[in-house]
Amino acid sequence: MSSGQLDDEYDREEAEAIAAALDLTPDELNEIEYTINEIANDDGLVYAYGVEIKEGAPQHILDRLAGLPRRGNLVLIHLAGDAHDADQEQMEIEMARTTVYKVKLYNIATDEVVISRRMATYEGAAKMGGWPVEGTGHVVDLADLEPGEEWTPRDFDPTTI
Structure with missing residues (x-):
């Protein structure tokens, strides 16, 4: 061949x-x-x-x-x-989740702090130039994040997943 x-x-x-x-x-x-x-x-x-x-x-x-x-x-x-053994599958399940938070952002145009329409991990909030709102965390699947990013799509509602 x-x-x-x-x-x-x-x-x-x-x-x-x-x-x-x-x-x-x-x-x-x-x-x-x-x-x-x-x-x-x-x-x-x-x-x-x-x-x-x-x-x-x-x-x-x-x-x-x-x-x-x-x-x-x-x-x-x-x-x-895709061949998976039980240990690898369990590791992938554990690794496939993260916690996202509402994110505060400073809006320079209005000189106000606003809540982002996206939720993000701590790292994602920092990349966005914001900071997470404590007490708003939700554990989500990594697949719920934008591909290659540390945040969710706009208007993400973790209560519907």
Whole structure:
């Protein structure tokens, strides 16, 4: 088998795994444009994958994806075939959670302190130029944070998760 054939085989197997994780057929998956995003912690441990569906996807496919877990515009999936032992799985479960807080920010335009529409970890609050509001912490999945960031999407409500 040539290198090109191996690449084609790998791409086909990957597409089949993604289609299965999205509960779609390979033909339905071919109808949409998408990208796969790794969702990882600060140490680089990948704990989830998110599929970003590009604009223009047929409505019947969007309807099929509507019931799947989401994080913003990403449909969260688990790709079968990843071998996990019980200790590694427990470690990933423990590492896949963090605490976010309401964040106070100084608004230079109004010379006022305001509450951000996002919640953030301590590190995220500092990156935003703000500080966490003590007593407002909520433990959330890392998948609830914006990909690659230390804060949630705007208007995040941790009581609905």
